[in-house]
Amino acid sequence: MSLNINVTSEISKLNSVLLKRPGREVENLTPDTMHGLLFDDIPYLPIIQQEHDAFADVLKNNGAQVYYLEKLAAEAIEHSKNKEKIVQQFINESNIHEKTIADELTGYLFSMDTQSMVDKIMAGVRNDEVDIHSTSLAWSADHQKKSLFLMQPMPNLYYTRDPANILGSGISINNMTYTARKRESLFMEVIVKYHPDFKDSGLNIWRDRMVSTSIEGGDVLVLSDEVLAIGISQRTSGRAIEELAKTLFSSNSTFKKILAIEIPHVRAMMHLDTVFTMIDTDKFTIHPGIQSLDGKMSVYILQPGKAKDEIDVTHQTDLSAALKAALNLSEIALIPCGGGDAIAAPREQWNDGSNTLAIKPGVVVTYNRNYVSNELMREHGVKVLEIPSSELSRGRGGPRCMSMPLSRD
Numbered sequence: 001m002s003l004n005i006n007v008t009s010e011i012s013k014l015n016s017v018l019l020k021r022p023g024r025e026v027e028n029l030t031p032d033t034m035h036g037l038l039f040d041d042i043p044y045l046p047i048i049q050q051e052h053d054a055f056a057d058v059l060k061n062n063g064a065q066v067y068y069l070e071k072l073a074a075e076a077i078e079h080s081k082n083k084e085k086i087v088q089q090f091i092n093e094s095n096i097h098e099k100t101i102a103d104e105l106t107g108y109l110f111s112m113d114t115q116s117m118v119d120k121i122m123a124g125v126r127n128d129e130v131d132i133h134s135t136s137l138a139w140s141a142d143h144q145k146k147s148l149f150l151m152q153p154m155p156n157l158y159y160t161r162d163p164a165n166i167l168g169s170g171i172s173i174n175n176m177t178y179t180a181r182k183r184e185s186l187f188m189e190v191i192v193k194y195h196p197d198f199k200d201s202g203l204n205i206w207r208d209r210m211v212s213t214s215i216e217g218g219d220v221l222v223l224s225d226e227v228l229a230i231g232i233s234q235r236t237s238g239r240a241i242e243e244l245a246k247t248l249f250s251s252n253s254t255f256k257k258i259l260a261i262e263i264p265h266v267r268a269m270m271h272l273d274t275v276f277t278m279i280d281t282d283k284f285t286i287h288p289g290i291q292s293l294d295g296k297m298s299v300y301i302l303q304p305g306k307a308k309d310e311i312d313v314t315h316q317t318d319l320s321a322a323l324k325a326a327l328n329l330s331e332i333a334l335i336p337c338g339g340g341d342a343i344a345a346p347r348e349q350w351n352d353g354s355n356t357l358a359i360k361p362g363v364v365v366t367y368n369r370n371y372v373s374n375e376l377m378r379e380h381g382v383k384v385l386e387i388p389s390s391e392l393s394r395g396r397g398g399p400r401c402m403s404m405p406l407s408r409d
């Protein structure tokens with residue numbers, strides 16, 4: 001049965017959502033590799049799984065249907081009748097181009113049932129797991145000497161928000177910025193193409209992963225059925241936003257305006273949703289570090305131009321005014337992360353204090369460790385559902401990053 005996939009709000013009731021339970025991939029980090037794989041520490045697997053299960057339970061207990069990426073991917077591959085070609089693509093994109101090695105690795109992966117194979121590709125394949133009979137220099141010099149892994153682990157997969165995102169009645173399957181995350185969006189491509197619940201769902205493909213520019217889902221907020229906010233960030237470029245604007249404005253999408261918000265291009269604030277999220281019809285969280293001392297910042301407003309394919313771009317420095325105008329609101333509240341305190345704000349932002357996931361207007365899921373931000377949201381009348389976060393937070397992403405809404409009211 002086809003799924004109803006549609007997201008025209010950042011805050012309306014969450015009906016279904018895609019998660020990935022952290023697996024062995026987070027144990028395949030070492031101090032030498034973790035930074036390249038975009039982690040700042042090594043999570044403890046049993047606890048990160050417990051914390052993630054608690055997150056999923058909060059969503060389920062509040063009426064959301066939870067789907068798991070790893071399960072959908074295995075089901076899609078089963079249905080594809082194209083297992084060999086799909087596995088070949090993962091091997092190719094893992095930079096393994098020598099036939100002997102690719103064949104031996106394929107044999108190893110094919111010795112497993114499909115779910116175990118998907119889990120293994122996600123977790124990573126070590127050189128010493130596969131019996132490679134190659135005398136090639138590429139194998140000795142490039143693979144064996146440079147890395148313990150034939151296929152690198154994908155520890156960021158539990159941040160399902162980033163490799164793909166639903167915009168209205170369509171999906172953007174993202175070309176990820178860094179090598180560490182490039183292969184992640186291939187799982188979503190396979191699901192959309194082959195999974196019985198997705199392939200006939202009428203989903204538009206606004207962007208696929210073959211484009212040369214990058215947008216990551218953490219940068220994209222669906223403020224209403226007509227307005228998107230997209231971060232110009234370390235991971236998402238102005239050019240990519242313009243390309244998406246052209247596609248959305250010239251298609252049957254409902255979107256008519258994009259606020260492109262410039263944020264610092266630094267690790268702690270790699271996506272817009274690490275510094276700015278919507279929590280109610282007129283309430284937002286914001287990390288004060290993205291504004292200058294006088295509260296100004298760069299916001300570009302993109303709208304359809306007069307000629308076909310033309311985009312009209314204007315510039316503004318007042319985020320609050322831009323939001324009010326775009327959403328037809330007379331007042332809005334921007335709630336500062338950590339209360340704007342010189343220590344609490346950067347500390348809680350580092351642990352995703354601004355990265356809230358709204359599951360209904362005025363009801364958000366947050367990390368329990370960000371008690372200053374959580375308390376302040378409560379003072380603003382927001383219902384805050386806290387989840388444990390000691391291990392989940394180690395990869396620099398919060399509840400919004402860990403969820404990809406498939407359907408909202």
Ligand SMILES: NC(=O)NCCC[C@H](N)C(=O)O
Pocket residue numbers: 037038039156159161162181217218219270271273274395396397398400401
């Ligand atoms: N939307 C998000 O901000 N996602 C968090 C991504 C964290 C991950 N370690 C990364 O650096 O890509």
